[in-house]
Amino acid sequence: MKKTYLLFCVLVMSLMASVVSAEESKNDSNHYLLGMGDQIQILVYNEADLSMKLRIDESGKVLYPLIGELQLVGKSPTQVADEIRARLKDGYINNPMVTVTMLEFGPIYVSGEVKTPGSYEYQPGFTLEKTIAVAGGFTDRADRDDINVRRANGTLLEDVNDTEVIYPGDIIIVGQSFF
Template identity: 65%
Template sequence: MKKIISIILVLTLSLFMSTLASAASRTEANDYLLGAGDHIQILVFNEPDLSMKLIIDSSGNIMYPLIGQLQLIGKTPNQIAIDIRNRLKDGYLNNPMVTVIMLEFRPVYVFGEVKTPGSYEYQPGLTVEKVIAVAGGFTDRADRNDIDIRRSNDQLLKDVKVTQAIYPGDIVIIDQSFF
């Protein structure tokens, strides 16, 4: 009997932890500020002419049907959905239901002493350690203690730990060891 209760407890705890991790990923995506290179989809329920998929360009502006120019960069998907809903409600549609979905985040870049430097698709929860693994791991000449990150806002973080979070547009730089 104790064995069955233990198994049920472990399964319940596992389910709880996976639900918590999934909620954290959704929260991170909801708090995410859009930038150039992000792929999004705007959906307006029962209005196919107002629904679209797009890649945000460097201007961050789009011309949206009925409401005109819309600034996307620096806003969350939820903020954009609310803006579109409010502007459509103002004389165009009764109670529009608008959703903005992230289709693809802008990439992260790995440069320096990894086996396959290049750009990689961002996923919520990405860390330095994970992006190095995706890039094939360190080369033999890599200095594992000299890892820098250049954020998309040009901020430079020096000598970061492998547990450091990575965000879309970041460049991870792995320096060469001298020995």
């Protein structure tokens, strides 16, 4: 009886941990800052003309109906929704309900000595190690100590380690070993 109860407790605790983990991962998009290549959906309740799906281009801005230019890059989906809500409320709609949802993250790029170089869809929580795995792993000629990351803003990180966090628009370059 005690073993059954103990097993039941362990099962319940692991189930609760997975629910908490799933909830945290769902909320990650609220901390994520939008970037070029991301696709979002803006929904304004009962206002079909103000609801839209769009992909963020290199300008990082969009012309939004009624309120004009809206900066998207560098803001979280929640911040964008709050800004749209505030600007629509200022003379256009009484108490607008606005949600901004991530539909697709911008790509990341992997080049050099990996088995399948190319572009890949970003997933929250990507590290260098996970990105290399998605690209098929290292080739036999890869220099694992010569991996650089060029950020979307142009910054170059040299000789990064496996735990380096990767973001949409990043280019991972795996160097070639001479031996």
